[in-house]
Amino acid sequence: MKVGLDVGFGHVKVATQERVFKFPSWIGVWNEKDISDVQPISFEGRDYVVGESARFCTQRVELVDFETLLRYLPLIVEYVKRELGEEELEIGVGLAPRHYRRYKDSEEVRKKLSGFELVLPQGFGVLLDVEDELGIEEGETVFVVDIGFNTVDYLLVSKQNGKYFREGMATIERAGVLQAVETFRSILPAELGYIKNWSLSRLVKVFESGQVNVEGEKIDLKSYRERAIETYRTALLSRLKSEVGEAVLESDKVVSAGGGAYLLGKLRKDAYVPSEPEFSNARGFLKALELR
Ligand SMILES: Nc1ncnc2c1ncn2[C@@H]1O[C@H](COP(=O)(O)OP(=O)(O)OP(=O)(O)O)[C@@H](O)[C@H]1O
Ligand SMILES: [Mg+2]
Structure with missing residues (x-):
């Protein structure tokens, strides 16, 4: 079975x-004490759980850097195999532009x-996904932005x-949706001060839903969310x-x-946003x- 795989800081996307x-x-x-009803996956002599079920694990591995990502990628692939019920996968995987450079330069990587089967830079998946809809003419330039949770990748x-001739490609760290969540945190009113101290993952939930429950009462925070998104859009464009x-x-x-394209919509008036934009790279x- 052929599979497109996009491993992000926030979510792994599979097509x-x-x-x-x-x-x-x-x-x-x-x-066993954390979650006894999940069948773990054995990897390098230890048992792991991947995805949503890992929420309740007291000991977690954070995919913070490239080395950790490389090391645990086989485990993620095992999990994908299990989810798909398929042992034999042909996988096309994407790397963030800065990691792609290391892949090109290092025999070890x-x-x-x-x-x-195939390793490509992140934005290239988006380009292939939308090229038919976009109708790119000879000599035209295309600017692709992938707005993730932590990073923003671009490809020109x-x-x-x-x-396609690559004119430019890079990863901008900490420029993703995380920025909007941080702004949201900073502009919340003083009476909701305690929310400001919540962990990032908890705050992301409040940000995404645009509301919070306080003693059984729902407080609407959409206006703060909108303001944070607007500030983020301006900052990202100038960056x-x-x-x-x-x-x-x-x-x-x-x-x-x-x-991030769900939240920001069009970066430029004429920008194209694919359907389910978070899956664009994986698709x-x-x-x-398939084209190979
Ligand atoms: N269906 C959706 N509706 C609204 N917002 C969404 C949706 N899906 C994702 N997002 C927002 O977009 C953010 C980025 O999602 P995405 O899956 O592209 O990040 P990622 O690839 O995991 O991160 P990175 O590219 O930094 O590694 C999410 O953190 C979430 O806030
Ligand atoms: Mg991503």
């Missing part, structure tokens, strides 16, 4: 010919990823002789302009994808496998 699904990028060390390409230059405004086509990696 097959039949369906797409995602699960939180959580890995927990299995402990390439060896670790040798089990994957031009179409030359029917192929992109300073990183990429005027291509943000002047490229022939713009695509915004990643889960594109699957398409790349």
Whole structure:
């Protein structure tokens, strides 16, 4: 079975010919006391649980850096196999642009990823996913932004002789939706001061739902959410302009994808937002496998 796989800080996204699904990028060390009804996955001599079930594990592995990601990727693949009920997978996987560079430069990294059929940089999946809808003409430039939870990846390409030529590509750290959540935290009114001290994951939930329950009463926080999103949109646009230059405004086509596209909508008036934008990369990696 062919599978497109996009491993994010927030969620792992999976695309097959039949369906797409995602699960939180959580890995927990299995402990019978924590969760006895989940069948753990054995990996390097230890038992783990992956995804939503890892919520209740006292000991968690955070996929904070590339080394940790590389090390635990086989475990994530095992979990995907189990979810799909398939042993044999051909996987196209994406790496954030800065990690993709390391993959290109390091024999050791390439060896670790040798089990994957295809390794592509993140935004490239989005480009493949939307190219038919977008109708990219010869000589045109396309700017792709993937707005994630932690990072924002971008890719600037031009179409030359029917192929995409990479003009620019990078990962901007801590520029994702996390920024909007931090702003949301800072502008909450003083009487909700205690919410400000909540953990990030708890606050993300409040931010996403736009409300909070206080002693059985629902408090509407949508106006704070809207303000935080507006501030974030302005900050992200100016950050992109300073990183990429005027291509943000002047490229022939713009695509915004990643889960952040739900919140921000169009970065430019004419921007294209794919349906279920958080799955765009995974769908594109699957398409790349099918085109081979
Ligand atoms: N269906 C949705 N509706 C509204 N917001 C969403 C939805 N799906 C995702 N988001 C928001 O978009 C954010 C980014 O999601 P995404 O899955 O693209 O991040 P990620 O790939 O895990 O992160 P990164 O790219 O930084 O590794 C989520 O944290 C969430 O706040
Ligand atoms: Mg992502």
